[in-house]
Structures are given as C-alpha cells and as structure tokens.
Amino acid sequence: MKPLFDLKGVDRTLLITPLLIFAIGIANVYSASFRTGMTFDQTLATKQVIWMGVALLAMLMVSRFNYLRLSDIAWPLYALTLVLLVAVLFTPPRLGARRWLHLGLFSFQPSELAKLAVILVLARFFAENRREYQSRARALLPFIIVGVPFLLILKEPDLGTGLLLMPAFFAMLYLWGFRGRVILGLLGLGLALSPVFFHFLREYQRNRILVFLNPDLDPLGAGYTIIQSKIAIGSGGLLGKGFMGGTQNQLHFLPERHTDFIFGVVGEEGGFLLCSALFALFWVLVRRGFIIAAQTPERFGSQLACGISALLGMQAFINLGMTMGLLPVVGVPLPLVSYGGTSLVTTLSMIGLLISIRRHRPLF
Amino acid sequence: MAVPAANRAERLALIALVLYALLLFNLFRMQVLKGAYYHELSEKNRIRVVFLEGTRGKLLDRKGRALATSRLSFNCSAVPWELKKGDVRRTSEILSRILGESAETLEKRFKDRRKAGAFNTVILAEDIGAEKAVRIEELLDTLPGIIIETRPQRVYPYGDAAAHLTGYIGPMNQTEKDELEVYGYRERDWLGRDGLERSYESTLHGTSGGLQIEVNSRGKLLRALGVREPRDGKDVRLSVDAELQKFVQQQLEGTKGAVVVIDLADGGILSVNSSPSFDPNLFATAKGRRDVGKYLKDELAPMLDRAIHGGHPPGSIYKIVTALAALQKGRMTPHSTIYCPGQAVIGGIRFGCWKETGHGSQDLRQAMAHSCNVYFYNAGLAAGADAIHALSLDLGMSKPTGVDLPNEKSGFVPSRAWKRSARGTGWFDGETANLSIGQGYLQVTPIQAALMVSAVALDGRLPRPHLVKEIDGQKAYEPSFKALKIDPAVLRAVKEGMDAVVNTDTGTGRLSRAEGTRVAGKTGTAQSGKDRTHAWFVGYAPSDKPRAAMVVFLEHGGRGGVSAAKIASQVFGWLVKEGYA
Numbered sequence A: 001m002k003p004l005f006d007l008k009g010v011d012r013t014l015l016i017t018p019l020l021i022f023a024i025g026i027a028n029v030y031s032a033s034f035r036t037g038m039t040f041d042q043t044l045a046t047k048q049v050i051w052m053g054v055a056l057l058a059m060l061m062v063s064r065f066n067y068l069r070l071s072d073i074a075w076p077l078y079a080l081t082l083v084l085l086v087a088v089l090f091t092p093p094r095l096g097a098r099r100w101l102h103l104g105l106f107s108f109q110p111s112e113l114a115k116l117a118v119i120l121v122l123a124r125f126f127a128e129n130r131r132e133y134q135s136r137a138r139a140l141l142p143f144i145i146v147g148v149p150f151l152l153i154l155k156e157p158d159l160g161t162g163l164l165l166m167p168a169f170f171a172m173l174y175l176w177g178f179r180g181r182v183i184l185g186l187l188g189l190g191l192a193l194s195p196v197f198f199h200f201l202r203e204y205q206r207n208r209i210l211v212f213l214n215p216d217l218d219p220l221g222a223g224y225t226i227i228q229s230k231i232a233i234g235s236g237g238l239l240g241k242g243f244m245g246g247t248q249n250q251l252h253f254l255p256e257r258h259t260d261f262i263f264g265v266v267g268e269e270g271g272f273l274l275c276s277a278l279f280a281l282f283w284v285l286v287r288r289g290f291i292i293a294a295q296t297p298e299r300f301g302s303q304l305a306c307g308i309s310a311l312l313g314m315q316a317f318i319n320l321g322m323t324m325g326l327l328p329v330v331g332v333p334l335p336l337v338s339y340g341g342t343s344l345v346t347t348l349s350m351i352g353l354l355i356s357i358r359r360h361r362p363l364f
Numbered sequence B: 001m002a003v004p005a006a007n008r009a010e011r012l013a014l015i016a017l018v019l020y021a022l023l024l025f026n027l028f029r030m031q032v033l034k035g036a037y038y039h040e041l042s043e044k045n046r047i048r049v050v051f052l053e054g055t056r057g058k059l060l061d062r063k064g065r066a067l068a069t070s071r072l073s074f075n076c077s078a079v080p081w082e083l084k085k086g087d088v089r090r091t092s093e094i095l096s097r098i099l100g101e102s103a104e105t106l107e108k109r110f111k112d113r114r115k116a117g118a119f120n121t122v123i124l125a126e127d128i129g130a131e132k133a134v135r136i137e138e139l140l141d142t143l144p145g146i147i148i149e150t151r152p153q154r155v156y157p158y159g160d161a162a163a164h165l166t167g168y169i170g171p172m173n174q175t176e177k178d179e180l181e182v183y184g185y186r187e188r189d190w191l192g193r194d195g196l197e198r199s200y201e202s203t204l205h206g207t208s209g210g211l212q213i214e215v216n217s218r219g220k221l222l223r224a225l226g227v228r229e230p231r232d233g234k235d236v237r238l239s240v241d242a243e244l245q246k247f248v249q250q251q252l253e254g255t256k257g258a259v260v261v262i263d264l265a266d267g268g269i270l271s272v273n274s275s276p277s278f279d280p281n282l283f284a285t286a287k288g289r290r291d292v293g294k295y296l297k298d299e300l301a302p303m304l305d306r307a308i309h310g311g312h313p314p315g316s317i318y319k320i321v322t323a324l325a326a327l328q329k330g331r332m333t334p335h336s337t338i339y340c341p342g343q344a345v346i347g348g349i350r351f352g353c354w355k356e357t358g359h360g361s362q363d364l365r366q367a368m369a370h371s372c373n374v375y376f377y378n379a380g381l382a383a384g385a386d387a388i389h390a391l392s393l394d395l396g397m398s399k400p401t402g403v404d405l406p407n408e409k410s411g412f413v414p415s416r417a418w419k420r421s422a423r424g425t426g427w428f429d430g431e432t433a434n435l436s437i438g439q440g441y442l443q444v445t446p447i448q449a450a451l452m453v454s455a456v457a458l459d460g461r462l463p464r465p466h467l468v469k470e471i472d473g474q475k476a477y478e479p480s481f482k483a484l485k486i487d488p489a490v491l492r493a494v495k496e497g498m499d500a501v502v503n504t505d506t507g508t509g510r511l512s513r514a515e516g517t518r519v520a521g522k523t524g525t526a527q528s529g530k531d532r533t534h535a536w537f538v539g540y541a542p543s544d545k546p547r548a549a550m551v552v553f554l555e556h557g558g559r560g561g562v563s564a565a566k567i568a569s570q571v572f573g574w575l576v577k578e579g580y581a
Helices: A012-033 A044-064 A067-088 A110-128 A141-155 A159-176 A180-199 A203-213 A222-235 A262-295 A299-323 A341-360 B005-033 B035-043 B085-099 B103-111 B130-142 B159-166 B174-183 B195-199 B242-252 B293-297 B315-329 B364-370 B373-383 B385-394 B416-423 B429-436 B446-457 B488-503 B560-577
Strands: A101-103 A106-108 B046-052 B066-078 B122-125 B146-155 B169-171 B190-192 B209-215 B221-228 B236-238 B257-263 B268-275 B338-340 B343-346 B349-352 B360-362 B461-463 B468-471 B481-483 B520-527 B533-541 B548-554
Touching (some): A067 A299, A067 A341, A222 A299, A222 B005, A262 A299, A299 A341, B005 B035, B066 B085, B066 B130, B066 B159, B085 B103, B085 B122, B159 B195, B159 B242, B159 B268, B242 B257, B257 B560, B315 B385, B315 B429, B315 B533, B343 B373, B349 B429, B364 B488, B373 B385, B373 B429, B385 B416, B446 B520, B446 B548
Antiparallel strands (some): A101 A106, B046 B209, B236 B468, B257 B268, B520 B533, B533 B548
16 A cells, blocks of 8 residues: 555646645635734634645545545445435525535535536436437436526525536536537527526526626625625735735725635735736646546546546636626635635645546556 | 547637636736726825615504614714824814814724725714705815715604504624624614514615715715615504603603503504603614613613513403303302302312402402402302413413514413423312412413403404504405304403493493593402512493404503503593593
8 A cells, every 4th residue: 555645647737736725725715814913823724734734635645545446436325415415405504505514513515516427427327328329318318417406506595616517518518529509509598598598587686696797786785795895806916915914905995705705805916917827826726637637547437537527617717707796706715725615625636636537547 | 521639629728818808907007007097096096985774664654654664874984094184183173172072082993984885984983964964065175085974863753652563673793794784774874673673674775775986085075976775665554642651751760661552443553651661762763772771781671672572471351261161161140149258268279369358249249340369269169270271372371472572472371281391280270260360370471361351342353453453554454353152252251251240330440441432351469479469450441342452562551440440541541631541
C-alpha cells in the first residue's frame, strides 16, 4: 500500500491550480469576516483552513481510488439519490425551501449528491451505448435520467443546483455525439419554454429573476445585493483598493460577502489584475479537465471527466456572472473561494476524481 | 463522419474559454472603463436607503370606530457612515437645543448603536412631533448625516379597555427575520404579538417599500436609484362594539376577572374584556417598551387574557348542564321534587348544601332559583357522570372554542376514562356529586361559559364565536350554529329555571335585573382554595326572546349573586340603552 501522501502520478496542474485559487479565497474570506480586534483564529478564515485540510484529504483519497469501480455503483447511487430527493420533500421547510435532511449532528443536501449521481449514471450510459447504434426512443433515455432528479430538485426548490446539472448534461451529450446544432436547438427550446416554467416558480424565485432584469425593482432586497456587489467590483478599478482596504466590504455594505458574493470582495480589494488571474486559474483548471476527457480513450472516464469539468466550470461562471449582475441571483457558491465546508469538500473530491481518471485510465 | 470524441472535448474547453473571456470583457468594462464612476459611488457619495413602511391595517369596531390605527410620526435619526466622528459632538449640541434632551444623551445613543446592518439608521429621538421635525429639517444643510424619518406609528385609541382584544406589536427577532423574509418582511417590520394583531398578522401587515437614493456629502439627493412602493395592510372590521368594550372595562376596574358579551343573532362577540389590563400603546414605541417590564413583573398578571386563558371551576353555573343532562336522560321531570335537609350522604361521605338549614322540598324551578346543591347532587347521580361529560363536550367544553384570538386554553371536563388512565382508580359517586355542582376537577374558561349559556338561550344551537366580520370590506365570516340533541321541552324547563333565578324574590341572581328588559341567568360561587371563591354569572336577555348573552367572571371575587350579578346588571342596562337587548 502506498502512503496517502505519495504524490507520484498526481497531475500537477490539478494539484496546484486549486491551491492557488484557494489561497486567493482564504485571503478574501479573512478580509470579509474580519472585524476590528479579531485575531486570525476568530475569523471564519480559520474554519475555512480546517475545512480545506479535510477537503484535501478527501481529494487524495478519491484520487487513489480507481474510478472504474464507480461504474458499478452508479445506478444504485442514482436510485438512492432519487429516494432521498423524494424524502426531502416531506421534511419541514427551512427558509421556505425543503433542501435539507437532518441526520443528527449535521444536515445534508440530497441535491449535492444528485450532481455526482447524475453525472455517474450518464457517464455509464454513454459509455455502454454508442450514439450511432441507438434508436430514437433509446436516445431519449438520458433526458429522462436527468429530467427526474432535475424536476425533484426544482420542487425543493433549489434553482441553482438544478440549473448546474444542465450544462454538464449538454457537454456530455455533445461528447457522446449529439450535433452542436441539435444542442443549441434544445437550449433555444428551453429558453422559449422558460415563461411557462416561470409560472411554476416560488414567489421569491420569480422576484430574483425580475430583479435581475431590473435591479431597481427591489432596492431593499435582492436588488440591493446586486447593486452593492456591482459597486464593490467596479470600484476596485485596475489594481484594487488593497487587502482589507475595500470600503464596500469593510463597512458591511455587501450582504453575503463571505459566501455567494465573495467575488465582490475580490473585485474591490484585488482589482482587475487579481480578478483576471482568478479567471485564468479557473480556465486552466477547467481546460485541464477537458483535456483529460479528450485523452482518455476509455469512454466512462472520458465522459466522467467531461461532466465534472463542465459542472465546475459552469458553477464558477454562474457565480461570477451573478455577482457582476450578468445572471440572476441563484445562490451558487464560487468553488474554492466562497466560505463553506460542504462546497470545498465536494469540489475537491470532484477534482480528486479527475486525478484518479488521469492516473488509473487504461492506456491501450 | 462525426467529429471524434477527443476533438469534441477540446472544443468544449474552447467554449469554456469563450465564456470566461466574455466575463473578463465585462469585468474590464466595469473595473477599468467604468471604474471611476463606481469608485465615486463607493467613496464620496453614498447609497442611502430610505424605508417607507407600509401602513398596518386598522382594527375597526362594528360601527367603524378605530380600536387600532396608525398616525404619522417623525424620528430624528443619524446615518452612521455619513455622520463624521468629528461632527458628532457639534451635531448633538445643535439637536439638543431643539429636542430638549441633553447632548450627552444623544451622543450616547449614537455611540451605543447596535452593530448596524448595511442600511440601518440610528434613531436619536423617537416621535419628536411635527414642529420639532420642521425646525430640524430647516437646519439639515448644516447637519450632515442627520435625517428626519417618517413612519406610521401604531396607536390604540381605547388603550387598556381593549388591550387583550387588540393585542400589541413588537419588533422581529433574528429567527423571525430569516423565516419571514420570504414573505416580504423586512429588517424593520414589526409583528403582531398578541390578540387580533397576532391572529390577523398576515392581513394587517403592510409590505414595506423603500427608496434607494444617491446623496452627496451634504446628504442632498442626487438621484433615485430605485423605488419600491410600500403597500398598506388591510383593515379588519370586528363584531365588537368599542363603546361597550370601554363601558365593561370601567365596571371591571379594580377587579381580577373577565366579561364576554355575545350577540346571539350571529355568534359575534360584542365585547371581551379582561381585568386588570395594560396599555398596548406602550408596546408600540421603542421608548414605551422600556417600561413594559412592569406588566411582566406584576403579580396580578395584567397581560393574561382571563377571558380565554383562565380555566376555573365554574361552580353553580354548571348546574345548567347538570339539569339538562338529567332531564334529557328522562330519570326525572321538571316537576319531580327532591327534599333538601341541608345535606346529603353519598358513598358514605357527607355533602352539604350551601344553606345548612336546608331548602325543603324543591322542584327544578325552585332548585335553580335557590341554587340548591342537594337537588343537583341527586340530579347529577340520575344523569350519571358519562352523560354530563358527553353533554359538556357537546357544549364546547374541554377544547378551545376556536375564537380568533391566539393561545386559547381548552379547560377540562373529567371523565371515567380519564380518571382510570390518569389516576389509576375508578370513578366514585362522590365525584359525580362534585361535578354536578361545578366543582372538583372541572375547569371552564369564561368564553366557554358564555357559549354554553348562548346555546341554552338559542334553544340548543351552539354558536361559533367570532370577532371578525369583514376584511377589507369583504364579508369574512358566515354565522354558523351547531344543533345539539336536546329535547325542546327540557330546554324550556331549564330556561324557566334561569328566569326564576333572576326574577323571583328569593332567586340568587336578582341583583342582575336591569331596567327595560327581563334578564335570565344563573349565578355561581366556586370554591377555590380554602376561604376564597370565584364569582360567576351567566345569563341572557330578554328572557323570552334572547338577543345577547354574557358571562361575568371575577377571580376570587366573592359571591356570584352579588359582585358578578351587579356587573351583569350594569352591562345589561347598557345593552338595553344601545338597543342590543
């Protein structure tokens, strides 16, 4: 048995890039949660560092695990996810949503598990069934695989997680052999149907979308956050106001500034320079994932890498877009940067899977 | 031939690059091209949020008089990030001359502010009156960071006379803020805490709005960034008569007790009073809230709504139920007589009558009029504990009546099954005797007693009690009555007995008579502890065609036939004068 910290065969890009992104994150979580008189260990940054330790451990463990064995548990895991997604609808609502299953000491969001389960099942299905030999009816199966958990997640409601499933699904469909044109058509159809969809949303979800279309609509609620976030980012300018120097941040103008809106702090204190660096790092990470997908001849691993990369890339994209006022506020954290243990562990475990694919893939 | 998979994955990487490039382009636009604009917004000029509170709906009585309403009030407040540290002293001194409070106090209030949220202002002086507000408004140019905020201030014109009915409002705590945000509640909103303010919170509550404005360093408006119109809450119209409410409260002055008056036409409550009371106006301002501790410490518990919270032994008013159960069972008729020697021996135990020399031979009418215990011990035994228990439940006891007030208590009617499971022993005849005269384990709330007597007055139709008639001009309640299975002849006999209680010269309730109408009723003097008794009166008027029913309950108030009946007489008198009875 090799020791856990044997880094031989670990993809360097996949190890170093997340650490660099995390470094930017921890500085900003510190800045966002610091109040006069606090020592380092009193800010949320300390907790975040501890979580990072846990998450790194998880990543290394996952990376040593042969991903091919996941293929066997894909369907059982998917079934379990569906059961949990249904079960969660019968729990008492918290903040107007039914997202959490309470398991004694901690609570758990089945929708987090759903992301992994759906990608695994899709990867397995796409690996075992070649596009060219499918009847039309059978080609619909992947849509059902995604559709059922998607609708259940929307019912909770957890719009953010639900939407994240879509780009991963489309990327995997494309890799499977769907024509780009068809996928664009599907996207167009989805957009055209969205008004119908809008009808089924909860009032606060509708408000968020309306506020996104016109932030002045609710200057006290969601609109306030968007306006303040834009001011924070914009006022950072080229070089930023410097570490701990952001007025929007330090004067607490920016709500949720250590979680979903952490990019406001990065933008204000780090400026265009740091932000471009952060974008570049995310791009390098995502690109690495897709390259692994391209270089893995074994189809399950290839699809898995593709799904994970699309998911991570899209999550960062949606979060950055919403803090800049380009996309509606859907409550998605910025991977590796936002404060929050669950998000860290999930993200690094997925990167661990990428490493495992790179390491264990059979080369013919 | 389709594109090979490897190329497809690389293309996806390219799509990701394009998406990130778009973000980067937008970032460049925001931070570099428009950076100066945003920088100015964040540094020199400030975004200020002006709260516009939606006015809470009014509580109106049946004639449109306001029991709870709102008036415009002015606060002198500071915007923390606009008031420079160096200016605090000077500003406080200028304000203190106008406000008549010491500069130190104002300065202290500013400095003691709780960690304010992003758009919280600090109230320096609350409800300062229009005149002072105008004088400060004129000086605002020289007072950067000071603003005059207007807000609707809740007022309760009838004060303590309707305090338990209206309830009061209070600020939200953190958990409530989190939970209610989804329903459009905002940081500064207040919630109904008790009474109708609480039970009709979602109707009365207005939706707050606000302005987000950009101001310059002098606090002058540069431009509005966003507006959200506040929405007013809906008015609620009650079945209550506010003047009756006030009149009853005056009668209860200095007592501990409750009075409920019911309009028999539709089960609407005409008044519901509890004494001692409190001033709900104190709860409506931050200043007043500092003084409300006295209510919580008060041994007389003025915050307690005795009309719906107090469960007490009902004493002899419960003989109405015993009589109904016994006659309905058919073991005795209204003309059966029972001899009262002043005591009865039941199950080997001596049970006394309140008149030690005995009442002699009594039929139902006489026994009711004289409230003879011995008669009702026998009536109770004839009916049996099970029948009394079942009838009590039919009459709405042992569960909340469902009136639209929060935290109603259910009272308690003991039964054979309860005794077996709770005490592990069987039911004794002595306990039936005790139950028959409204003593023992039995507990009834005043409003339950009021409904019980209403059902008798309405010939066996139990009304559903309610306080709200209309919401926002729309009818919000349909009268509903539950028909009880009681023989009309039985009801007639009991009602004749209740008439005799008040209108015969030896009746225990003769002090409840009122000019201009014929009252029927029943008194009760319930043992509570060693030497103290609760005084009860239940009744209705006019005796032949009842239009209003009432209960008077006085905690440790002496004899029902004296203190309670006297108050009932006053209230019946008022009802006659105003055309309600």
